[in-house]
Structures are given as structure tokens and as C-alpha cells.
Amino acid sequence: MKLVFERSRPGRRAGRIPRPAELATPAVPDELRRKRPARLPEIPEIELVRHFTKLTTRNFGIDTGFYPLGSCTMKYNPRVNERVAALPGFRDLHPHQDEDGAQGALELMHELQEMLAEVTGLDAVSLQPAAGSQGELTGLMLMRAYFADRGEGGQRRTVVVADTAHGTNPASVTMAGYELRKVATDARGNIDLDDLRSKVDGTTAGLMLTNPSTLGLFDEHIEEVSKLFHEAGALLYYDGANLNAVCGISRPGDMGFDIVHINLHKTFSQPHGGGGPGGGPIAVREHLEPYLPVPAVVRDGNRFRLDYDRPKSIGKVRAFTGPFGVFVRSYAFILAWGRELRAMSEDAVLNANYLLARLKDAYDLPFDRLCMHEFVLSARNLKKEHGITALDVAKRLMDYDFHAPTIYFPLIVPEALMIEPTETETKETLDAFADAMQAIAREAAEEPETLKTAPHNRPVGRLDEVKAAKRAIVRYRFEDHPDLSGEPSAAAEVEAPKGV
Amino acid sequence: MKLVFERSRPGRRAGRIPRPAELATPAVPDELRRKRPARLPEIPEIELVRHFTKLTTRNFGIDTGFYPLGSCTMKYNPRVNERVAALPGFRDLHPHQDEDGAQGALELMHELQEMLAEVTGLDAVSLQPAAGSQGELTGLMLMRAYFADRGEGGQRRTVVVADTAHGTNPASVTMAGYELRKVATDARGNIDLDDLRSKVDGTTAGLMLTNPSTLGLFDEHIEEVSKLFHEAGALLYYDGANLNAVCGISRPGDMGFDIVHINLHKTFSQPHGGGGPGGGPIAVREHLEPYLPVPAVVRDGNRFRLDYDRPKSIGKVRAFTGPFGVFVRSYAFILAWGRELRAMSEDAVLNANYLLARLKDAYDLPFDRLCMHEFVLSARNLKKEHGITALDVAKRLMDYDFHAPTIYFPLIVPEALMIEPTETETKETLDAFADAMQAIAREAAEEPETLKTAPHNRPVGRLDEVKAAKRAIVRYRFEDHPDLSGEPSAAAEVEAPKGV
């Protein structure tokens, strides 16, 4: 379909701006004045609405169908959360509003902090980080500040990360100025304890771990792991991307972790909006609280206020107190479940195990255990036998109206298919998906071309990613396109009939 | 796709209702108590959202594309109107609120009345009727009350209606207890004056006329027509469905009409929501004001109130003061155009004439005049020569992603195609539509089967309307469908792959 720029015609417009006619606009000094206007599209509002409406119909969301994208926890995003986030008292509240004009917002944040502390089993929470990866970075900064404060800043140089970890973990380690130590996974999908012991010493600042791991497996030796690091004087960081598996069942703080980030856009239902926003609050043990970002949201009796007076704080990692609109939605979500939150995780784990049970005969299962909220299959046999890759399976699933699982991750599983159904799917949906996956496994043998050429009914066929990277066309090139303004007739714009 | 009932499983649910646990529900007397619950679907909220989201994607609105449905004025429905209609001060206002707690609503209605009086050139307005056809009926009731009041109630028995009129006009005549006199259209598309003279006499209560007519033509003899009725002591009713053609250009009151209805969902941009709501306010000349429905919205200095003390009023035609939410949107729409409203009608007429100019060689034009905001073509030649009907043309347009025009109306034009582009379409859209219409005219000669089997790319092919009427299945027949609750597996529910 057309780009919005290709719908533009000089002189058209949608929005207009009121301006008191009597007031003169002061002149901008010539060297600072804009010379050539930005080529924003010129279109009437009806065209704007049609363009973006059509774009959305070329997109697949949870509202469209099943979205088992592993590690992303694509659960139902309750519509009521959108309603409450749009209340003028939240939506139109200025972040520099006086504290006495923002008591409701501050109370909400304070209460959310307490909820997250309870769920993670930790003592203090900062809501500031904008997403999981910023939560990670913030957590590592806390480690730096903590060790610097103890005079161990120079010594503690390394952070241990599992080889199953999400790419953000090693990237955060580097950005925080640490050196990476990678630790292997054992045959049951746990951290390899022997390997681990060889990576932990006096230079170790900490561990970053996802538990359940990105394999969807709970580390059976988590207590030993925790002991190992604490005995070495190091800290444990919990990547909370998989928290949906364990709410009310097992708490990171109780597992021994000192710092946790929570992805509000996963476990706590903030819609991901095609890439973001998210929220990555961090919860920490008491001794790390002094280092948390400023301002802290604190309670004095019945009043709530922002506390900037935290001399040991690492500072700020983003503006203000964090993505407030995300907090409203997550808070509303937690209110809905309340003390029954455990049932959410139970159903998430049940759904995953049910799918696993239905699929493990059709695909390879690298680690044959019960899973938590997600599991990882491998298409390596399909590849070996029929030349069918995980990518082919993913593309073929689209023909069945399902979003694909996460593929090729975690890296230690070849041809990985990482499947996370979440708790909000019905058994019928799971069955339909399992049937489709089984059908695809059969098709791999019987009609492999159908898979290799999939998808077949999307607005576009399989896209050439290599070409995209090579050409690196990352913005519309007005110069390569005809000036449409003088175009004589629109004959050329009739899209070809779609029938016949 | 499935019906919502076919997604139901016992024990599922979305909404829950709070109830203070301590309070007991009184027993309902047994003979009044519901015995078997209504078979409402049992589905979780995620399924509800998916079901209705999917339904909407199987529907075409103005937001989807060009919708030249003649006589329906499918113009852009501004999104800001939805924003203001949702303000709690409007949306959550109880209609029995005290007048002093509803001053804003009353002022809005009063101002809208004045705006509509100005646009129609009449003196008093009642916003009460729920739609155009109810406006018609209300107008005819006013005639009854007026003549009864003058002692002419028994004598004035007939109402004259043009043969081009919308079906609501004759239907309203009957429902109001009048006899219908049908008047013919002349060769230029005006009312046939000779025929008209023979229909007007001392029994005549009034005329109902659409002007411009449903042919999109302005009656060139409107002054004579008006004189004829007024001289006979009768009243003129203006069906305002085509008001979009003449705002600020020619006013019904100035044309001689005594009663006018306005379709707020046409000229004044209330979205039609797949069938309604609408709004059908009526404007009348001063001498008819006493008969208007109660309550009237009146102004006393700076206060607004509801006036029930109208002894000559016909009574009420619907609850309260009318569809208030519709008023909010129409009021907002009129504020946007303000005194430049004429430019709206000018563009509407320009767009129609442009399309007419581009299409009149490819299709038959029964009345070769400049048109107003819409025009009527005929496919009679295509039918004669290639067996292609107006219906085939309409269905084929769908393959080009356009909604069809109104077809087979007005009745006096065989194989009618009634096209109304409205002012909010761009020239490119009109050109693309004209190109498609021309292509279809060619296809009629070259590949008529393609047209007869159209549409080809909608969720369903051409539907059998005769079968529907014969079978008269007008609700889901639970009894004909298997009880899904015990269904063992969902294998049967996998929809067939759509690719390959």
C-alpha cells in the first residue's frame, strides 16, 4: 500500500491551529529560522484516518488472535486499563505538578511499589526504568554503586550471565562497564554448576539470571547458585521477563535474588503497542535501597511525596518518576486479580504444559521436563529430514491465522521454537494451535514446498531481510519518487482489481 | 466465521458484578421467577474482543474507503465529535437531572435549534425525532394538529408525494392516517406541474418533497409548486435528506416549505453505526410552533429550561428531548464549519458534478442536467446489451475496494445507480472511482462473467437474498447445532489453511 507521503498533495491539510489574530509573531533571527519546511504529508483528516486504519488492519495483535511469542507474555490486555489510563486526572497531569496536586498519582505509584515488593519478595521498589533492559542496566548501576560504596569498586569487574540469557543481559553488562562471564547450561536445562563455580571469584560483582530460564525451566539448583554468589560477596540480579510463571508460587527474593526487574508490559498487561511502551521497575533488598534512582516515591502518614534527598542514589535513568501511564494499567491489572494472582500463574503454566504435552511427539524437545509458563521445541529434525527450518514453521503458522512463536532463541537450542501461550487463552485455542502445529509437521514431510513458500495469505509474501540490510533504505526517499503534485490524472492510482 | 454462540463454553465468563456480600437478595415470587436462563454466550473477555474485532474487520465504513451511497451522505465523521460526545458531562448525564444540573445540555440543544433554524430558514425547531422518517411522521402529525385546530381536520385528508420520493414518505403518510396522492416527474426531472395541479384541491393537507430530489436535481419550479399548495391552504413538507446540497445556498424556508426535517446523520456527520443512530429534528414556520412536541427547550434570559406547557402540542414522539449524543456531534460539526458552511455544500456539489462529467459517457444519464450533491445513472444499456445489471456493477465495484452506490432507487429510473460522493473526498479518490466505473463498463462488454460472479475478494461471495427470505432464519437456532460443550477435541475447529 501507499506510504502516507504518497497520499500527499500540496495545499491539503487536516489540523488547524487557533491563533488570536491580534497577536504578532516575533521574528526569528534569520540564521535560526527554518528555511525549507519538513516534507510532512499534506492530507485531509479523512485520508489520515483511512491510511492509519488500513495500516492497523495489516497488523496482528493479541486482539486479532493467538500470539504465542515466547518470552513476550502476550496475554489479554484488558480494555478497562485503557479506560482508566485515559482519565483526565491521569492523562492530563503535568509531571511538574505540585505534590499536593498529584496525591492520587503518588499514592498509586506508592501502592504499586508495595504490590511489586510483595510479588517479588523484596523490600524496596523504584518504578523509574522504562523497560526491562533499562531495568537491567539500572540494576547493574546499583551493583556499581553498592560496591563502590563498600570500597570494592575496582575489584568487582565481572558479571556472570547464562548462555540462555536474553541479548539484553550481556549488552547491559557492557553498557554498565562490566566484563561478561558466560556460564553454560547443563543437560537438564539448569545452570551448569561446575562451570559456574569456575566463573565466580573475588572479581565477581554479580549474576544475571532469568528463572524460569528462557527455556521455560525452573533452575533446580537455584539455592546453591544463590549461595555461591552470596558467599563470594556478589549480588544476584533476576531478569523478571518470566515472572508470569511464578507469581504467588515462588518469589525471586525468596530464591535469593537481590535485584529484580519486572516487565510491566509482560506480566502486568501493559499493551506493547508494536514495540513499546513498557515499564521496567526494579525491586531490591533493603541494603540496596539507598542507591535507587531519585526521586523516590515515599509516604509520610497520609501524604505522599517525592524524595530527592538520597545522597547515595545512582541518579536518574529517565525523566520524572517513570512511565506513569504504564503504572496505571498495571495497577488496575493487579487490582483485578488481587490475592488470587497465583491462579494467573497457575493457568499460564498449565496452558504451557498442555501445549507441550500435545506437541512433544511432533517436534523435538531438547529438555524433556515439565515446563513453566513456556517451553522450547526444536525443528532440527524437520530440518535434517525435510529441509524445513524453524522459520518455515513460523511462516506457515501464519497461514493458519496464528502469530508465530519466538524462533532461534534461546541460542543454545538449534532451530528453536519458543512457545508461550499465557493464561488468557482458552483450551479451544490451544487445541487449534496444537492441531496446526501437528499439521505443519506432517506437511513438512508431505509438501515441504508449501512451507518454504509460506506465508500465502498475508498482505505480503516472505520478505527479503538480507536485501533490506544491504540496501539500508530507512526513510522514504522523496528524491526517488515522482513529484505527485502535478500528476495529471489518477488513472495510475487505481489499484488492480483483487478478484478474478 | 463463527457466531458468538458457537464460541461459548459452559462456565466461561467475562464480566463480574460486585455485590456487598452481607446483603441478601429477596426472593422473587415463584410465578415471576426466571426458570431457564437466556442462552447468552459464555466467553472470556479476550474471546469477546477477538470476536467483535473480527466482525468489524468484515465491515466497510467511511473510515475504510469511498462510500458513495446515494441519499446517505457518507461524509467523513470527525473523530473529535466522538471525543466530545464522550465527555462525562454529556455521556453520564441523566435525562431526569434537574434543569439546573443540565444547563450545559440545554444550552447546547437551544443553540443547535437556532443553528438549524438559520440553515433551514425557518422559525422554530424541535430536536425530538429520532431519525428522518420519524421527523416525517412528526411533521405530518403537525399538519393534522394544525388543520384540526383550524377546524379543517375532517376535510384535509390527502398528502401529495413525488414518485421519486423515498419509501419513508408514503409510509409516513399512511402511518399518520393520510391518503397518498402520487405525483409524476417530468422530462427534466422536476415535478410534473400539470399532474400536480390535478392532485391538489381542498382535501389536500400538504406536499412532501425532497429538493434537490432523489435524482439529485433541484426543482426548477419550486416557487410555483409552493404557491399552488399555499393557495390551496395546504402545507409543504421538506424531506431534508438532501440538505447537504444547499446549506447556505438555498434554504427550504425560503423555497416555501413550512416543515423540514434534518437528517443529522447525513448533513451533520453523526456516524450511522451500521444502521443508526440518527437524528431527525424538525424545523417549522412560526404558526406551526404551538404544535411541536413537548418538551420544548427554551431560553429565559441566561437560563435554559424544558417547557411542557404547550397545550396544542401533538405530545411526545420519543422519550425525553431526543437523541442527545447525536446533538453533541452535530453541534460540534457545525461549529467546525461555522459561517463557511456554504463551502461544504459547494464542494459536495462540485464533487458530484465532477464525477458526473467523468461518467456520463460510460453510463446512461436519464436527466442530462448539472446535478446537485448527487446524481443518478442508469445501467439499462449495459443490461440490454450485455445482460449486466446495476447489481452486477455494484458487486463488481467491491473488487475495486469501493462501496457501491445506492442502486434501484429512485424507482422511476431503471437500473439506477445513485452516486453521492460528499464534500470530504479528494479528487484522487473521485478519479480512482471514475476509472473503476469506466473499467467496469468496459468489462461489461469484454468479460461479463467477471461482473456477474462478483464480488470476488470479500469474506463471502454474492449472497442469496431470496433464500434468506424464504428460509426466514432470523435468530441462531441452538437446537439445530450440536451442543459444543462436550465436544471432545477441537480438531474440527481448525479453519482450513487459507494459503496454497
Add this chain to the structure above:
Amino acid sequence: MTYAALTDADREAMLETIGVSGIEELFRDIPAGVRFDRPLGLGDPLTEQEIVERLEELAARNVHAGEEVSFVGAGVYDHYVPAVVDYILQRGELLTAYTPYQPEMSQGVLQAIFEYQTVICELTGMDVSNASGYDGTTVAADACYIAKHATGRSKIVLAETVSPQVRQVVRTYAPGFGMDVVDVPHRDGVTDPEEFRAAAEGAACAIFQQPNFFGCLEPAPELAAAANDVEALAVAHVDPISLGVLEAPGNYGCAIAIGEGQSAGNPLSYGGPHYGFIAAREEFTRRMPGRIVGETTDVEGRRGYVLTLQTREQHIRREKATSNITTNQTLLALGGLIYLCWLGPEGLREVGEACMALAAHAKERLELPLLFPEQATFKEFGVHVGRQAHEAIRQARTHGVNPGYPLGRDYPGMDDAILVAVTERRTAEDIDRLAEALAA
């Protein structure tokens, strides 16, 4: 010119294609004597921002149900409308569509209406529902028009306990239909079946409301039987929210069920737009007013939906149509559908029970004489406040409580009575506040 899509350059090119010299020429068929040659007396065009400011200003001059503790009902009720309803109704493919004349373009709305019709039939125990009427008043007139043609009779019987607005609308329509209206007075807040039977003798239809306007439970099966006895069509006006706990009219012999849909899924909106529903036994299918959606198949045998039984309607039958209605209230009716699907059978029962429980509590807690102490009620009841009701209301509102509807407006002799509506949105604390405000 906020919503204009053409540029001056477009206009010029188009005029040239048309072959006229200017816009004015397009209007040459309009006789000079009826042209309007001054600017319209409307304000300056406003930008979107200014429109919002103006409307916010007006909205702020209203006191909405969220700003006071409101017990006002009397036909329109403050039930909770879930967010999914608003969201779906705002989707442009639905919101900005016209009546589904071209079914292949409109399967979404057609299927949804078919689902709505099914839900209404299920709620009311009837066989056929249309796609909606204007509101709960006009569907009563529709029922009378059906009854007139079905029975050939011209008398309409209306229980006095039917909503005053419904009765007014029926009275407004009746003369055009050539029908007369007879009222049946209430006895201690409900209708006496014997009197109802007597009045219904020779009548086309006899209409009662359940729960009635006073909130009381009518002896509905007996009233229906009374009408049936004399071959008048029994018409029940029902509150959809009550139909999880109260019996469906189709199950006690009614011919037609009608009602105001607002309480199920529509906001208050100062009285509209809302939807009226009308459903009937199968024998009346071809007498139904307005749109009806039916199931069919396409050329390949796939299930699909179309507007059907159109020979009833004005665009085909013209002056012989079963009604003049075209535009109806589809969007609002679909709000009702989504709401009822959201509730499900359990939720519908729960909301009814919650209202009953809270209303029962309020009756006790207020410690005021009940208007009709003998009668069972649903979510609404009348109380005597010992002074002019509008005075009591005025005073209570200064305490932030709107206690209800002054019954004296419609019923002479009830000047000291207030009709109190209690929905699931009210709490025990709200009821305490009501009690205090009325005691003050």
C-alpha cells in the same frame, strides 16, 4: 473549512472538466428567488481545539451521574457499561458504516445484528426480533401498529403503571393509526388482572410493564392471560436487566415483548441515543417493523447474513409498509449485544440480584414510608418523603445526593413521593448517604 478535501487547484481543474466557469454556475438551476445570498448567521469556523474547549465548557455546566450519588432512574439507569463496549463501538469499520444494504461489504454488522436478534429472542422468550427500534417508547407504538393489523381492532389498552413517556408516545401515534387508547388505573401500585381483562375486551393489544414504572412486580402472567382471554395481544414492556431473574414474557403467554435497551449497555447520554427492542412470536414475523437480518448462503454455500423479509419495508412496500422506519439504533443495540455477551447468563443473573439486594437494603435503611409497601419490587421503589418531592430533591442535592424521580410529575396525588432507583453501581455507603440526605 476544516473538513474540506479539495484544494483550489483541484477545484479549478474539476470545474474545467465539468465545463463550467465557476462554482456559481453549478447552481444555475436554482431559481433566483430562492437563492440565499448572505452569509449564514453562524459563528467563525472553529479549530478542533476550540471545539473541544467549547464543548468542555458546556459539559462542565451539567452535573453528571459521577458527580453526585444518584438514585435517579425512572426509565433510564446508571448501570455499569464495560470498556469493551465503548471500544468496539468506536471502531471505524462499524461506527462509520451505513445500513448494510450491500451484504458482501457488511458481513460484520449483519452477523452482529443477527446475534443481537438472537440475544433479544433469548432474553424475552420470543421467536423474532428486529434490528432495533428508536427507543423504549416508540416500540410500544410499533407494537400497537402490529396489533392493529393482526387483529383488525383499534383499541389500545395501557396499564397506568406503564412508563408515562411510553404512554404519551402511544397517545401521540394512536390518532394516525386510527386507534384509541384506554388506561387501566393501578391498584396499590400494580394492575388488577380483572380490570385489565375488562378493558382489553375488543382491544387490539393490552400493554403492561414488568417491573412497572413504580418498580413493582406486576402479576404479569395473569395480565397476559387476561389479554389472551379476550384475544387482545398481550404486550409486555420489560427491562432487559431484569431478565436474568424475572421470567421471560414469551414464557407466560405474551405475543410481543418490547423495552428500552439503555439499561443494558448504553450510557445515560441525557436520554439518547439508546435502543428500543421489539420481539414477537413467530406468527408476527411478517408484520414486524424495520430491519431484520436473516441467514443465507453465498454462491459457494458459505454461511452469510443479509437484510431479509424486506417486502415488509417502506423501500419496497411504500405506503403499505409495516412501518416507515429506516435509520434505527443499530450501534446502540450492538452495545447491548456486547454488554450481554460480556455478562453471560451468570452475569445477567448477578446484576439483577445485586440490584434487588441493594434496593431491598435501601428500602429498609431509609426508614421512610414506602409508597406501595405491599408490593415486591425489583431495583426501584417509591417512598413518601413527607414534603414536596422536588423540595426534598433540591435539598438532598445540596448534600451531593440525587435521591430520585418526583412521581408527582406524572401521577397526581403523589407530590410527596420519590421513585428511588438502585443499581449495582450504588453501595451500602451510598445508601447511607441517601438516608442522611433525605433525613436532613
Add this chain to the structure above:
Amino acid sequence: MTYAALTDADREAMLETIGVSGIEELFRDIPAGVRFDRPLGLGDPLTEQEIVERLEELAARNVHAGEEVSFVGAGVYDHYVPAVVDYILQRGELLTAYTPYQPEMSQGVLQAIFEYQTVICELTGMDVSNASGYDGTTVAADACYIAKHATGRSKIVLAETVSPQVRQVVRTYAPGFGMDVVDVPHRDGVTDPEEFRAAAEGAACAIFQQPNFFGCLEPAPELAAAANDVEALAVAHVDPISLGVLEAPGNYGCAIAIGEGQSAGNPLSYGGPHYGFIAAREEFTRRMPGRIVGETTDVEGRRGYVLTLQTREQHIRREKATSNITTNQTLLALGGLIYLCWLGPEGLREVGEACMALAAHAKERLELPLLFPEQATFKEFGVHVGRQAHEAIRQARTHGVNPGYPLGRDYPGMDDAILVAVTERRTAEDIDRLAEALAA
């Protein structure tokens, strides 16, 4: 259990298929020592209606921008956001989608991001933009990380006139990057190019803000030239709303342009979520952080869009990635895109001019000493109020006017200064009220 989708019957059947006896067994891999065996200390589950009530209660305890006449800005601004933005962003296909990893399922969001990137490049005069950063502060840190790797240097120069929060965030990130931060003090409200050049000697990048935090117009081309002179990357932090009237950073020699997108298309939302934008000259394409969408074709040669240049990113490059960012602010950025398309080039100029005209009027009307009387400003300016700023603010708020931001919070010695922001939403009458409130 509001959002649960399974019934007990489902659960039983599923456990059987899995081959375990109960839910508990699914958790058998969790060591007993780390199991949580009490109920969570959270409240009773709430229904939707109760959730709304609770949130409305909290929202009512805030004073939002519609409830007072607000001149508060200082980085986040009350510009009008049109209704189309909200509508489109609420459509579920977009709202509830994840990052577009499977392009064939996500052409909508991919094309929209490509359009967003284009608009950002057009606004800033740059060649490449990513799909968004977290906000206007973190993109500054991103720019430093680019500069570090592009130049091999480790000094960051920050004009003191850059937003205090931006500076704080850069300072928080710098140690991890192994970088140091040097401030350049302001001279009468703006940055001196000579001082800037001197500081930028040996620096990786030099960051200034236009208009700066005080609302003043910096000698931006000279500052960029100063940085370029010493081969430090010139980084401009710009307000998108200003770019219809102020020159694009790409047109006066900047290497990187960054900014807070909120003013263009996002609500205030107590500070987030908003979007940060970062755009750069072509040579930095492969050093950009985060998602970038590129154009390609499908197997049949049709145009399409994909996430591209992914070898920069953490999921491929891991510890060597250009950034750790994954989740960004796409939805908010698309709000910006829609807003900017709604404005078009004319609208963007108009909104800038309207702000300037109103702010200029306010400067005169207030009759208070300006903080930097010599400087040209855009929509914001500082005034001395002759007493403690927070005291003046407190007092003005009792008159329903919030006059602005107390500069003393960040700049010692400015305790009597307020930063006043005037957007197109304010009127001449609002400015009168401000003048009166500050005079009172």
C-alpha cells in the same frame, strides 16, 4: 480470576492430557525451600466496576491541566493532541501487538515506523532515525554512546542550558560508558560558542539544547560549528514543535539530533510514557541504538518493511551491541507520526508561530522583570517574581493558575524565577489571569 479463560472442567482435562494429578505437580521442579506458601498480601480481586471506581478516586486527587490555567512546561508541554491520534493508537491490532519480529504479520506497524523515521529525518534534517528511544533524556545517553565509539573519545560536553533531567541521566549513564561529563555554564541564558569550543576540545560529543531549558534561542549554528571545529560530534536536543519555525539541526552541521517527542502528539501523563527520538547523519547508521525499519521486497517483488540492520542489536551482537534497548516507545512515536501528519507542514509552522506569539504577548503582559531580557525565546521564558518562586506558585494556584516551573530547583540563585510555558492552548485571557495571579 477476572481474566481467566479456563474452566475447572478444562483444567481437569488438560491435567489429564499432561499426565499429572494436579496443578501442584506442575511445580515439582521448584525446590521446596523457595516455594511461596501463603496467599499474596494483595487485596480482594476487584470487578471492572470497582477498578474504575478506585482509579477514579485516585485520579480525582490530582489537579490536571484542564482544572487550572497551567503554564507549566520545563520539558513536557500541554499541546493539543487531536482525537485521531487517540483513536488510531487504541486500535487493538496496533495497541496489542509486540515488536514486529514477523514482518508478514506486522506490515502495519512496520510501515508506520518507516513513516515515523522519515518524519523525524525530515524534521531534524538527518538521514537516519531509529524507531524511538525511551524519552528525551535517555536518547542523550544514546548519543554519547554513539559518540564514544565513533570518536574513540570519552569526554561529554553538556551545556548547562540543557534540561537538568537530561544532564542528570547522562551523568548516571556516563560511568558505565567509561565517560566523563563537563558542563559549560550559561552566559545570560545562552551558551557562549567560544567556551563551548574550548570545552569540546578532545570531547566525543558536545550537547546543547534548542530552544534551551530557559526557553532561549541558542546560537545553535555557532555551537555546532564550535564542536565541529574540534571534531566533537555536535548533538542538538530539539523540541519537535519548534521545527516548523526553527532550523533543522541537520542543516547547521549537527551530527546527531535528539529530543523529547512528547510535545508532538503525546498527553502529559505525569511524565510518561513518551517517546525520545534520535536521528543522525548517514555515517552513524550502523552505530544507531535500537530498532530500525527498512524497506525491502517480498518474493514477488512487492514493497514491504522489516526490522533491519539487526547486527547492531543486542539479540545478535549481545555484549557488543550498540545498545541494550529492546522495548522502546513505538506506540507513542506513532502518536507523534499521526500528530505531525495531522498538522502537515503548514500546521507545524502555525503551531510554532502561535506559541511564539502568545509567549511574546505574555512577556509583555506580565510586566515582570524577565530573567534573560536580552534573549529571543520560543514558547517559554523566565521571569523574576520578586519572592520565592514556590511561594508565588502556591499563591497563584489558589487563584486557579499554575504559573510555571520554579527554576531555583535546578539553578542556584534563581529562587525567585519561574519558567513560564505558553502553548497554543493558552489564550490572551488566560495570560490576563496569569498576570493577575502573579500580581496578587
